[in-house]
Amino acid sequence: MLLRLGSAGRAFHLIESGKVSESAAHARDLGFLRPIDGMTMNRERLTADAKAAARACVAAWSPGMPRQDIAVEGEAGYATLKMAMTLAAEGGYSTEYDCAVGEKLAYVLCGGRLTGTQKVSEQYLLDLEREAFLSLCGNGKTQQRMQYMLKNGKALRN
Numbered sequence: 001m002l003l004r005l006g007s008a009g010r011a012f013h014l015i016e017s018g019k020v021s022e023s024a025a026h027a028r029d030l031g032f033l034r035p036i037d038g039m040t041m042n043r044e045r046l047t048a049d050a051k052a053a054a055r056a057c058v059a060a061w062s063p064g065m066p067r068q069d070i071a072v073e074g075e076a077g078y079a080t081l082k083m084a085m086t087l088a089a090e091g092g093y094s095t096e097y098d099c100a101v102g103e104k105l106a107y108v109l110c111g112g113r114l115t116g117t118q119k120v121s122e123q124y125l126l127d128l129e130r131e132a133f134l135s136l137c138g139n140g141k142t143q144q145r146m147q148y149m150l151k152n153g154k155a156l157r158n
Contacts, residue, residue, distance in 0.1 A: 008073055008109040012081055016102050018155055067122040072111025074118055081106035095157050097141045104132040 013019075014030065021027035024039040033039075040049040073080075085102045088094040094102070107113075108128045111120050136142045141158050148156035 069119045072120055074114035074116050077110035078106050108132050
């Protein structure tokens, strides 16, 4: 069902499940790295390779224009992700608060409750993200999750 949503569904699944990569190759498989992004296999070379890559970018760099053409699914995508969260909760895979956080995530990834597939600006999505983040930060359960993560290095499922 989430496959129909394309990149929004994939991003939702990765974020909602807290998926992290185990290596650079795994990060590439998950879509965290692009095919053109470099990988350093030797830990001793990591800093030197990063400096060289950064220096190579300096000469040709100029700030890009914010995107205005990001396709979002709108209400239909939002409803699909909400249904997936409901099924996960009924199956015992998600807590009630996981669903509350997931609902905010779905709202942002789908561009809010727009009618049909539309193209939106990067700023529009950043504004939705900021609104969702700030509303979650005001919730005691979010604050408990943040404190637990900082203290224990793993997620709290409250």
